[in-house]
Amino acid sequence: MRVEVLFDALEARLKARPARTFELPGRxxxxxxxxxxLFERQGVPYVLFTRRPTNLRTHAGQYAFPGGGQEARDVTPLETALRETEEELGIARGDVRVLGLLDETPTTSSYRIHPYVGVIPGDGKYVPNPMEVDLVLEVPLAALLDPSIVRVERHMWEGLEHDVHFYTHGEHVIWGATARILRNFLQLVVDVPDVRDLLDAPLPAGP
Structure with a gap:
């Protein structure tokens, strides 16, 4: 199965299922x-993450997907996601193939995140904004599906216990809202028929 077939299947599934919304009563x-x-390189599908600089006031040093708060100029959340991707990584919004929307995800800083899945060019020609990004991390999709890289802890939020997932790839640890979005996405991936035929291909060496 070609990577393009995987992307087509993910697009079909995202369009066939309504994204779950999230509300927090009283807030x-x-x-x-x-x-x-997502992108493809040498027949291998990858997921891209960014790492936030350590001098930021919020979520310093954490791994994230490109994005941010919706601004007045953004007519839709999708415009926010594409604008922020362009500002953070230099990826033109016209070069993104949007596949669809995952479930809304809350943050402890009182944001409701609309997570979009999109395919970007696989040439690695990023122009990171040093004010927002200090590292671009490319991870093969198959590596993220390895259950041995995941651990779960129980944390308290808003007076309730909930699971917090941690994905460890080499020296990199992905957690928080990014991990929740990633887990939602990976649950979609494993439902693609014959996906293992593609993901069992040899992975590039190194983290």
Missing amino acids: ALREAAVLLP
Whole structure:
């Protein structure tokens, strides 16, 4: 199965299922959007993450998907995700093939994230904005599906216990809202027929 077939299958599944919305009773959530970027290189599908600089006031040093808060100029959350991707990584919005929308995800800073899945060019020609990105991390999709890289902890939020997932890839640990979005996406991936035929292909060496 070619990677393009996988992307087509993911697009079909995202369009066939309505994304779940999220509300927090008694609290007005601010709107935000991110892009979960996919790309293909040498027949291997990848997921792209960014790492936030350590000098930021919020979520410093954490791994994220490109995105941010919705601004007045953004007519839709999708426009927010594409604008932020362009600003953070230099990827023109016209070069993104949007596959669809995952479930809305809350953050502890009172944002409601609209996570979009999109395919970006696989040439690796990023122009990171140093104010927002200090590392671009490319991870083969098959590596993220390895159950041995995941651990789960129980944390408290809003007076309730919930699972917090941690994905460890080499020295990189992905958790928080990014991990929740990633888990939602990976649950979609494993339902694609014959997906293992593609993901069992040899992976590039190194983290």
